[in-house]
Amino acid sequence: QVQLVESGGGLVQAGGSLRLSCAASGRTFARYNMGWFRQAPGKEREFVAALNWSGDTIKYSDSVKGRFTISRDNGENRVYLQMNSLKPEDTAVYYCAADRRRLLVVVQGYDLWGQGTQVTVFS
Numbered sequence: 001q002v003q004l005v006e007s008g009g010g011l012v013q014a015g016g017s018l019r020l021s022c023a024a025s026g027r028t029f030a031r032y033n034m035g036w037f038r039q040a041p042g043k044e045r046e047f048v049a050a051l052n053w054s055g056d057t058i059k060y061s062d063s064v065k066g067r068f069t070i071s072r073d074n075g076e077n078r079v080y081l082q083m084n085s086l087k088p089e090d091t092a093v094y095y096c097a098a099d100r101r102r103l104l105v106v107v108q109g110y111d112l113w114g115q116g117t118q119v120t121v122f123s
Helices: none
Strands: 004-007 012-015 020-026 034-038 046-051 058-060 068-075 078-083 092-099 117-122
Touching: 004 092, 020 034, 020 092, 020 117, 034 068, 034 078, 046 068, 046 078, 058 068
Parallel strands: 012 117
Antiparallel strands: 004 020, 020 078, 034 046, 034 092, 046 058, 068 078, 092 117
C-alpha cells in the first residue's frame, strides 16, 4: 500500500508561486491515480487537480485552471503541484491523495491520503 507525504507549503505573497511535492512509498505508485485537494478553515475539502497513472489524463478545478499544473514522476514516486499566480483564496491545507480506481474529482474517489501541507497566501 502506498503512503503519502506532502511538502513544499509555506507563506507566499499574492501573485507568487509555490511547488508542492508528494512523496509516495511503496512499489506500486505507478498504478495509482493521484489527486490534490485542499481544505480552507471552516470549509469542506475540495478538489484541485488530478492525473491518471500514466499522466496522460489530467483534470483541474475551474478555480485553478491556467494557474496550477499537476505532474508526476513515476521513477521518483512523486507527484507535484506547481502553483502560480497565487491568490489569498488559495490559502488552505493541501492534501495529496491516491486511488487505483477511476480518475475522479471527488474526495470519495480516493482512499489514501497524506497529512497535508499548509499554504498561506497574503495580499
